[in-house]
Structures are given as structure tokens and as C-alpha cells.
Amino acid sequence: MKYLKILYIQVLIGIALGVLVGSLFPGFAPTAKLISESFINMIKMVITPVIFLTIVLGITGAGSLKKVGRVGGKGLLYFEIVTTFALVIGLVVANILKPGAGIATDHLPKENLEKYTSGASNMNWGEFFSHIIPTNIIDSFAKGDLLQILFFGIIFAIAVTKMGAAGQKLVATFENLNKAFFNVIHIVMKFSPIGAFGGMAFTIGKFGFGSLLVLGKLLTAYYITSLFFIFVVLNLIARYYGFSLWRLLVYIKEELLIVLGASSSEAVLPAIMEKLQAAGCERSVVGLIIPTGYSFNLDGSTIYLSMATIFLTQVFQIDLSLTQQLTIIGILMITSKGATGVTGGGFIVLTSTLTILKIIPVEGLALLIGVDRFMSEGRALTNIIGNTVATVVIARSEKAVDMNVYREVVEG
Numbered sequence: 001m002k003y004l005k006i007l008y009i010q011v012l013i014g015i016a017l018g019v020l021v022g023s024l025f026p027g028f029a030p031t032a033k034l035i036s037e038s039f040i041n042m043i044k045m046v047i048t049p050v051i052f053l054t055i056v057l058g059i060t061g062a063g064s065l066k067k068v069g070r071v072g073g074k075g076l077l078y079f080e081i082v083t084t085f086a087l088v089i090g091l092v093v094a095n096i097l098k099p100g101a102g103i104a105t106d107h108l109p110k111e112n113l114e115k116y117t118s119g120a121s122n123m124n125w126g127e128f129f130s131h132i133i134p135t136n137i138i139d140s141f142a143k144g145d146l147l148q149i150l151f152f153g154i155i156f157a158i159a160v161t162k163m164g165a166a167g168q169k170l171v172a173t174f175e176n177l178n179k180a181f182f183n184v185i186h187i188v189m190k191f192s193p194i195g196a197f198g199g200m201a202f203t204i205g206k207f208g209f210g211s212l213l214v215l216g217k218l219l220t221a222y223y224i225t226s227l228f229f230i231f232v233v234l235n236l237i238a239r240y241y242g243f244s245l246w247r248l249l250v251y252i253k254e255e256l257l258i259v260l261g262a263s264s265s266e267a268v269l270p271a272i273m274e275k276l277q278a279a280g281c282e283r284s285v286v287g288l289i290i291p292t293g294y295s296f297n298l299d300g301s302t303i304y305l306s307m308a309t310i311f312l313t314q315v316f317q318i319d320l321s322l323t324q325q326l327t328i329i330g331i332l333m334i335t336s337k338g339a340t341g342v343t344g345g346g347f348i349v350l351t352s353t354l355t356i357l358k359i360i361p362v363e364g365l366a367l368l369i370g371v372d373r374f375m376s377e378g379r380a381l382t383n384i385i386g387n388t389v390a391t392v393v394i395a396r397s398e399k400a401v402d403m404n405v406y407r408e409v410v411e412g
Contacts, residue, residue, distance in 0.1 A: 007192065011257040014193035015200050018261065022204025029205030032198045036262055039195025042188045043267045046181050048141045048149055050270045051291050053178040055153030058284030060160050060171050067398070068154070068284060074394050075289045079297040080333075082386065085233055086299045087329050090306030093225045099218035099307070100314030103367070150291045185270045192254075196261020203263065203373050215371040218311050222375055225303055226382045234389050241396045242403075244411060245389065251275065251410045252388060256381060263373065265380040265387075269294065272388055280405030281395040289394050293387035300382025301349075304375060305332050308350055312364040324359070 021028055059068050094100075132147045134140040140148035160167040231245070238245040249256065252275060255268035269290060276286045309328055313320055320328070331353055350368075354360045395401035 007189070008254040008257050010193040011196045011254065011261060014195075014197035015257065015261045018197040018200025018202075019204050021197075022201040022206075023208075026205040026208065029202050032201035032205060035198025036195055036202055037198075039188075039191055039198065040262055040264055040267050042191065043185075043270065044144055046184050046188070047266065047269055048144050048146070050178070050181050050185070050273065051146060051287070052141075052149050052153045052156075053174050053181065054273055054283060054287035055150060055291070056157040056160065056287075057171065057174055057178060058282065058287035059154065059157035060167070062282070062284040065158060065161070068288070071285055071288050071394060071398055071400075072292070074397060075292055075390065076296065078390055078394065079293060082233070082237075082390070083297060083299060083302045084329070084333060086229055086302040087306045087332050089229055089233070090225055090303040091310055091325055091329065093221060093228070094307045094310035094314075097217070097221045097224075098314055099215075099221040100311040103215075103315050146291045147295050150288075153287075182270070182274055185274070189258075189271060192258045192261075192267075195267070196258055199262040199264075207371075207373050215367065218307070218368075219371055219374055222304060222307055223378050225307065226300060226378050229299060229303060230382060230385055234386065237393060238389060241393050243392055243396070243406070247411045248388065248392065249385065251279065252384075255384065259380045259384055260377050263376045263380055265294075265384040268384060272384065276388065276391050276395075279392075279409045280402035281391060282398075282400040285395045285398060285400045286391055289391040290387055293390055294383075297387055297390055298379075298383050299386035300379035302332065303382065304379050305350055305353065308368060309353060309360070312354070312360045312367070315364055315367065316361060318359060320359075328353075 018032070022032065059065075062068055132151050134145070134148035134152055137148070137152050140152065160170055163170070235245045238248070252272060255271050255275070258268050258271075259265055273286050273290050276290075277283055306328070309332070310320075310325075351365060354365075392401065392406075
């Protein structure tokens with residue numbers, strides 16, 4: 001019975017019950033969705049203040065603004081290199097396994113694509129970077145726009161460092177606020193088994209296992225690619241920087257299970273930040289890399305976008321030249337950076353990419369809707385693992401992690 005008190009065991013039970021209830025009582029799906037969304041909303045209510053406070057406290061405690069700039073620059077360079085690897089791997093595997101071969105287009109489900117296509121037509125990728133600068137920071141906090149909060153947090157932290165003794169008093173107040181918000185997170189996380197149950201019951205109840213039969217090859221190909229990326233690419237990066245990927249994954253197993261159940265990496269952002277700090281990573285690195293990575297280091301999403309694009313070319317029997325595939329990589333390197341902060345982000349970004357390419361019928365997206373929810377768990381898991389590894393890598397490169405603490409906490 002003592003094992004039932006362990007959070008990740010409770011989450012596993014919640015996921016199992018969700019699968020059972022969703023398959024036996026599909027009519028429960030709307031209620032299950034409310035349960036899942038309520039849990040995610042409880043996390044969202046503290047994400048923005050936690051990230052803001054972590055950024056401010058990290059920068060004010062870093063001791064050097066030059067170091068902060070170096071950490072940010074390293075992070076962006078790392079993100080671009082690793083996500084490009086993810087794109088290329090997705091394209092290669094999709095070309096080898098050919099998950100779209102043999103699927104008849106006349107069996108396209110009749111889904112309403114307007115909410116995706118209209119969103120794509122309204123997106124202006126040229127405004128993406130200018131959007132980082134908030135016009136109203138209160139509005140940014142209300143909407144949970146992490147990039148705008150990151151930008152404002154950096155400026156605010158620099159201003160606080162110039163206040164001298166008065167600034168230190170403010171920092172002390174922020175420290176106490178930060179502790180209070182993390183105590184809120186600890187309370188909310190006790191409800192994570194219920195959130196995982198709701199998320200899984202909704203997925204199974206609404207979409208069932210039927211859609212997996214038609215698109216099982218795409219789903220299998222995607223998960224194979226994601227596992228390859230995690231346990232080969234990220235594992236090699238971890239080994240190069242002198243830490244064990246497997247031990248790190250075991251350390252964050254509770255968060256990974258919550259992501260699996262809730263199908264959202266957002267649900268564990270504050271908990272991951274707290275765990276990385278507890279593992280000896282400096283707050284300044286954690287506060288910069290995790291929020292930035294949430295928009296610029298979406299490894300799972302980039303794999304999905306590249307594989308989905310090639311999948312649709314195979315469905316419609318469109319042969320792409322090497323030049324065209326390289327063009328797809330170039331376009332996805334830009335469009336994939338906007339996969340968050342947009343309602344239905346993955347589908348809207350994919351629609352935008354197809355619109356830009358003008359060689360694949362947008363109607364083919366209807367094929368992906370039924371199976372997308374089953375792929376979203378893989379995207380969220382790969383995204384959060386990629387950002388966790390990135391934080392440790394940048395911390396190691398900056399000598400901003402106490403390896404004695406890290407080995408004791410993470411590696412036992």
C-alpha cells in the first residue's frame with residue numbers, strides 16, 4: 001500500500017483508468033476533457049509568475065550581464081542546430097518507411113478544416129519576432145505569452161540590478177514570492193493523477209482506437225523517430241557533456257507521466273524548472289533556457305511537421321526532388337518556431353507550410369485529425385525531454401551546474 005502514496009504510481013493508475021473508462025464509456029469524453037483542462041488551467045495560473053520570478057532572480061543573482069547574454073546566445077545556437085537535426089531525421093525516416101503509401105484519398109474523413117486554414121491565413125510570420133516585444137505586459141501575463149514575459153523579465157532584471165541596495169530588498173521580496181508560488185505548484189501537482197486520468201479518458205473516448213488502424217503506420221513511424229531522436233541524438237549529446245540521459249529521465253519520470261496523461265508539456269514547466277534547480281543547475285540558466293526553449297526548441301513538433309508533410313506527399317503520390325525537400329527543411333526551420341502561442345498551433349503551422357509550398361492539397365490534413373491526439377503525447381514528451389537536456393547542456397558548458405549536487409540528486 002505504501003507504493004500508492006508515490007505520485008508517479010498514482011499517475012500511472014490514473015492513465016490506466018483513463019484508458020479503461022474512455023474505451024468502455026466514450027460518452028464520458030466531454031466530462032473527461034473538462035477534468036483534464038481544469039488541471040492544466042491550475043498549472044497555467046502559476047506558470048507566468050513562476051517564469052518571471054525565476055528569470056529575474058536568476059539574472060540578478062548571476063553576477064554578470066555578459067554571462068546572461070552568453071547563455072542566451074548559446075541556447076539559441078543549440079536550439080537551431082538540434083531542431084534542424086530533428087527536421088532532417090523526420091524527413092529521412094518518412095522517406096524510408098513511407099507511412100503514406102497506399103492510403104486512398106477517396107476515404108478522407110469529412111472534417112471541418114476551417115478553424116485550421118483560417119488561422120493559417122491570418123498568420124504573419126514576419127511579425128513573429130516583433131511580437132516578442134509586449135505592448136502591455138499585464139496583457140502578456142493574462143495571456144501567458146512566455147516569450148513576451150521572458151523579454152520583459154530580462155529588461156526588468158537589468159533594471160533591478162542597477163538599483164543597488166534598494167534592488168536587493170526587492171529581490172528578497174521576490175524570493176519569498178517565488179517560494180510561495182512553488183508551494184502552490186506542490187499543492188496542484190497532487191491533483192496530477194486526476195488530470196492524467198481526464199486527459200487519457202478524453203483521448204480514448206473521443207477518438208477511440210479505430211483511427212489508429214488506418215494511420216497506424218504513420219503513428220508507429222513517428223514514435224520510432226522520436227525514440228531514435230531521444231535515445232540516439234540526445235543521448236550522444238548528453239554523453240558528450242558528461243551526464244546520463246537515462247538517469248535524467250528517471251529523475252523527471254513523474255513529470256513525463258503527467259505529460260503523457262495530460263498531453264501537454266505546459267503542465268510540467270514549473271515542476272521541471274524546480275527540479276533542475278534542485279539538481280544544481282543555476283537559476284539564471286534554467287530561467288532563460290526553459291522559457292526560450294518552449295518556443296525555439298520543439299524537437300517533437302519539428303519531427304511531426306516534417307514527417308506529416310512527407311506523409312501527405314506520399315498519400316497524394318507527389319514525388320519531391322532533393323531540392324524540394326531541402327526547401328521544406330528551410331521553410332519548416334522558420335515556421336516550426338511559431339508552433340506555440342497559437343491555438344491549434346501544430347495544425348496551423350502545418351497548414352501554413354503547405355500553403356507556402358503549394359504542392360500538397362491542404363485537404364489532406366483531414367487525414368491527420370483523428371490520429372493527431374495520439375501523436376500529441378509523443379510531441380509533448382519529446383519537447384520536454386529536449387528542453388530538459390538543453391538546460392543541463394548549457395549549464396555544463398557554462399560551468400553553471402554543481403556536479404556534486406547533480407550526481408547526488410539525479411544519479412543517486
